[in-house]
Amino acid sequence: MQFxxxxxxxxxxxxxxxRKAQPACVVVPLTGRAGDVVLFPLxxxxxxxxxxxxxxxxxxxxxxxxxxxxANWVLLDEGxxxxxxxxxxxxxxxxxxxxxxxxxxxxxFMRVVLRTLAAALRSGQTRVVTRER
Numbered sequence: 001m002q003f004x005x006x007x008x009x010x011x012x013x014x015x016x017x018x019r020k021a022q023p024a025c026v027v028v029p030l031t032g033r034a035g036d037v038v039l040f041p042l043x044x045x046x047x048x049x050x051x052x053x054x055x056x057x058x059x060x061x062x063x064x065x066x067x068x069x070x071a072n073w074v075l076l077d078e079g080x081x082x083x084x085x086x087x088x089x090x091x092x093x094x095x096x097x098x099x100x101x102x103x104x105x106x107x108x109f110m111r112v113v114l115r116t117l118a119a120a121l122r123s124g125q126t127r128v129v130t131r132e133r
Contacts, residue, residue, distance in 0.1 A: 038079040038128055040117075044070040052077035052125050054116050060109050076117050082131040 047053040056072040066072055105113070120126040 035083040035085065036081070037084055038081050040079045041075050042066070042072050043075055044068060044072055046071070047073055047075060051075060052116070052120050054113050056105075057109065060105050063104075063106070074113055076113070076120055077125055077127065079126065079128045080131050081128050 042056070043053075053073040053075050056066075056074060061072055117126065
């Protein structure tokens with residue numbers, strides 16, 4: 001999905017929406033409440049030193065049909081808490097017909113992402129911005 005992320009490191013001085021929509025590495029359920037999730041961004045920019053990220057393997061990039069030939073990373077040190085479905089910060093990736101999902105990463109890759117995320121949460125490396133509804 002495309003999501004307008006707000007950065008913890010650069011909160012855009014009170015802006016309600018992120019500057020641009022970018023692909024989200026979906027959705028990690030946060031609580032037992034339906035739809036309460038944290039979304040983590042995908043990026044084609046190599047993460048700076050000190051950022052926590054997992055590189056997306058080429059097979060996963062092809063599975064999701066991500067645009068371009070550049071490598072992708074899932075950034076795990078910043079996430080946005082929101083409620084899905086119904087978020088005002090989600091944009092379709094295609095309009096005719098409307099489509100919101102690129103697809104799904106494999107279970108094997110998601111295990112890598114979730115293990116890395118769990119370690120980051122335990123060590124306090126991950127920050128979460130709660131989005132207003």
